[in-house]
Amino acid sequence: xxxxxxxxxxxxxxxxxxxxxxxxxxxxxxxxxxxxxxxxxxxxxxxxxxxxxxxxxxxxxxxxxxxxxxxxxxxxxxxxxxxxxxxxxxxxxxxxxxxxxxxxxxxxxxxxxxxxxxxxxxxxxxxxxxxxxxxxxxxxxxxxxxxxxxxxxxxxxxxxxxxxxxxxxxxxxxxxxxxxxxxxxxxxxxxxxxxxxxxxxxxxxxxxxxxxxxxxxxxxxxxxxxxxxxxxxxxxxxxxxxxxxxxxxxxxxxxxxxxxxxxxxxxxxxxxxxxxxxxxxxxxxxxxxxxxxxxxxxxxxxxxxx
Amino acid sequence: xxxxxxxxxxxxxxxxxxxxxxxxxxxxxxxxxxxxxxxxxxxxxxxxxxxxxxxxxxxxxxxxxxxxxxxxxxxxxxxxxxxxxxxxxxxxxxxxxxxxxxxxxxxxxxxxxxxxxxxxxxxxxxxxxxxxxxxxxxxxxxxxxxxxxxxxxxxxxxxxxxxxxxxxxxxxxxxxxxxxxxxxxxxxxxxxxxxxxxxxxxxxxxxxxxxxxxxxxxxxxxxxxxxxxxxxxxxxxxxxxxxxxxxxxxxxxxxxxxxxxxxxxxxxxxxxxxxxxxxxxxxxxxxxxxxxxxxxxxxxxxxxxxxxxxxxxxxxxxxxxxxxxxxxxxxxxxxxxxxxxxxxxxxxxxxxxxxxxxxxxxxxxxxxxxxxxxxxx
Numbered sequence: 104x105x106x107x108x109x110x111x112x113x114x115x116x117x118x119x120x121x122x123x124x125x126x127x128x129x130x131x132x133x134x135x136x137x138x139x140x141x142x143x144x145x146x147x148x149x150x151x152x153x154x155x156x157x158x159x160x161x162x163x164x165x166x167x168x169x170x171x172x173x174x175x176x177x178x179x180x181x182x183x184x185x186x187x188x189x190x191x192x193x194x195x196x197x198x199x200x201x202x203x204x205x206x207x208x209x210x211x212x213x214x215x216x217x218x219x220x221x222x223x224x225x226x227x228x229x230x231x232x233x234x235x236x237x238x239x240x241x242x243x244x245x246x247x248x249x250x251x252x253x254x255x256x257x258x259x260x261x262x263x264x265x266x267x268x269x270x271x272x273x274x275x276x277x278x279x280x281x282x283x284x285x286x287x288x289x290x291x292x293x294x295x296x297x298x299x300x301x302x303x304x305x306x307x308x309x310x311x312x313x314x315x316x317x318x319x320x321x322x323x324x325x326x327x328x329x330x331x332x333x334x335x336x337x338x339x340x341x342x343x344x345x346x347x348x349x350x351x352x353x354x355x356x357x358x359x360x361x362x363x364x365x366x367x368x369x370x371x372x373x374x375x376x377x378x379x380x381x382x383x384x385x386x387x388x389x390x391x392x393x394x395x396x397x398x399x400x401x402x403x404x405x406x407x408x409x
Numbered sequence: 410x411x412x413x414x415x416x417x418x419x420x421x422x423x424x425x426x427x428x429x430x431x432x433x434x435x436x437x438x439x440x441x442x443x444x445x446x447x448x449x450x451x452x453x454x455x456x457x458x459x460x461x462x463x464x465x466x467x468x469x470x471x472x473x474x475x476x477x478x479x480x481x482x483x484x485x486x487x488x489x490x491x492x493x494x495x496x497x498x499x500x501x502x503x504x505x506x507x508x509x510x511x512x513x514x515x516x517x518x519x520x521x522x523x524x525x526x527x528x529x530x531x532x533x534x535x536x537x538x539x540x541x542x543x544x545x546x547x548x549x550x551x552x553x554x555x556x557x558x559x560x561x562x563x564x565x566x567x568x569x570x571x572x573x574x575x576x577x578x579x580x581x582x583x584x585x586x587x588x589x590x591x592x593x594x595x596x597x598x599x600x601x602x603x604x605x606x607x608x609x610x611x612x613x614x615x616x617x618x619x620x621x622x623x624x625x626x627x628x629x630x631x632x633x634x635x636x637x638x639x640x641x642x643x644x645x646x647x648x649x650x651x652x653x654x655x656x657x658x659x660x661x662x663x664x665x666x667x668x669x670x671x672x673x674x675x676x677x678x679x680x681x682x683x684x685x686x687x688x689x690x691x692x693x694x695x696x697x698x699x700x701x702x703x704x705x706x707x708x709x710x711x712x713x714x715x716x717x718x719x720x721x722x723x724x725x726x727x728x729x730x731x732x733x734x735x736x737x738x739x740x741x742x743x744x745x746x747x748x749x750x751x752x753x754x755x756x757x758x759x760x761x762x763x764x765x766x767x768x769x770x771x772x773x774x775x776x777x778x779x780x781x782x783x784x785x786x
Contacts, residue, residue: 186710189710190709195472195525195526195529196466199474199662200666200705200709201706203659203663204703204709205706207698207702207705208698208699208703209702210698211697211702214696328655332530335534339526379545382542382544383545385537385544386538386542386545389534389537389538389541392531392534396523396531396534397519
């Protein structure tokens with residue numbers, strides 16, 4: 104029972120870290136540029152498609168991933184320069200609408216270019232197996248890799264944001280944008296850089312979730328809403344908050360899906376219990392978010408000065 | 410009617426449009442085209458939902474990203490009652506309205522404590538909650554949805570199985586919703602609502618309990634939208650969680666903004682043009698959203714005030730956007746037969762580029778007139 108619990112915890116951690124990668128970019132863009140970017144999920148999807156295509160070309164998942172990351176960053180920068188730059192000064196409604204339009208565009212674009220059927224990403228054989236994370240607990244290698252990469256990225260982001268000059272500017276931008284500009288920082292370039300970084304993180308999340316679920320149209324739409332929930336719970340502009348909230352949501356969601364069916368199964372028939380459990384664990388997340396917003400409207404770890 | 414006289418062009422166009430909509434069943438009969446009636450019934454129902462959203466979004470400044478939830482609640486109320494053998498409309502419809510009102514009250518109580526982006530997010534979250542509630546309602550089909558086997562029964566007064574009758578009922582409700590919205594907005598209540606939109610702190614200082622005003626508007630909008638849900642469920646004989654998906658809420662916001670926020674007839678224009686555009690584009694290419702997405706982005710960036718704004722100001726830019734969009738769509742149509750993907754992409758790129766160039770020059774012009782105008786601090 105304890106092993107099962109631990110395994111489900113690892114699954115939750117893995118989903119949480121994927122969510123974190125997506126939410127980190129979103130919260131940076133949101134915190135610094137005050138931009139609600141619904142199209143972030145599309146960048147996630149495009150990252151997965153890039154990885155699928157590049158993996159097919161090169162025949163190697165790692166080469167494909169290495170190529171997909173800069174491609175994702177580049178796509179993000181192009182989107183920022185063409186469409187989003189004019190939206191920074193607009194109100195949130197305009198941003199929601201315009202980026203909603205971008206979602207429609209990217210979903211259809213993917214359908215036209217990559218086909219409607221979805222693509223699978225082929226993993227190298229040594230990642231197909233399992234590793235022993237604990238005696239008696241084998242765990243799929245690739246999922247374990249996701250956890251490692253996710254934690255590494257979180258560490259990298261922590262160092263970047265807390266210890267470097269760029270990170271200092273990012274933090275300063277999140278608490279007072281105008282002042283950073285007034286101090287002579289090229290705020291436009293900073294915005295573009297941060298957007299590129301966020302897009303690369305989204306692409307990374309996409310390409311890592313690609314081998315688990317198939318790469319398909321609209322794969323970013325639902326996880327985007329979860330990522331939005333994460334940044335609202337964590338506090339907009341706060342990487343630390345996003346990290347904690349992402350893990351919490353990943354674990355809650357997984358635990359709900361894993362254990363609720365059995366608990367409900369004692370009173371209901373299995374298929375009904377499954378349907379209800381899935382809905383309940385999804386609802387749990389939104390109940391958590393509503394509770395946080397009502398009790399602490401600025402999120403659990405709001406960025407200072409907001 | 411002072412508010413109507415402000416924009417005579419809009420009013421004339423809107424009344425003409427409503428008149429044309431009234432002729433749809435006749436035209437459908439004359440051209441022997443039953444699909445036309447189906448399409449326009451859907452349009453009229455969505456227009457009712459858009460009118461209700463406009464009341465809180467356009468006049469109240471409350472960006473609810475979960476408005477489609479009420480369509481689902483209204484629809485499910487009818488569906489569930491019908492499932493249990495209750496077909497009397499006198500029970501179904503008031504109960505559906507009451508359920509929408511109760512949900513709107515609960516959602517409003519929680520979400521109206523927040524402002525700005527947090528309001529958008531919490532309405533989205535709570536609507537997702539309702540969406541998953543529908544998904545989890547395994548007794549009523551879960552995510553497969555629920556088929557309504559028998560339509561509401563008005564006791565022989567109105568026959569909902571007769572398609573033109575149903576259409577005229579929807580049309581009448583739309584006109585009533587518009588009139589109701591007009592009266593509400595121009596009442597003292599509506600003035601407080603609009604005042605709270607432009608400066609809520611000032612309104613609160615004057616002494617208006619704006620939370621209560623907003624909550625009331627939120628509940629009214631939820632109930633009207635629930636009515637649209639009832640009509641939608643009756644018309645399609647089917648309810649499913651998909652009608653509450655967050656992208657449906659997005660569509661509703663798009664309709665309101667496309668038509669013109671805070672304008673009485675804006676949502677009507679928005680719903681008609683959104684759904685007609687969807688219909689025409691999807692008739693020409695299965696990939697219609699690749700055209701529609703950029704059009705939406707351009708409308709947001711360039712044509713502020715939507716269709717109503719363009720109509721009442723005769724704004725050259727908005728007109729240009731419209732013409733360019735038309736040519737783009739027409740271009741897609743022309744090359745649709747063969748490989749149309751590349752020409753479409755080229756056209757879309759050229760369109761975007763010309764729009765950006767125009768925008769650049771306009772901004773320069775605006776900047777120069779602002780400098781000439783002297784201080785505006």
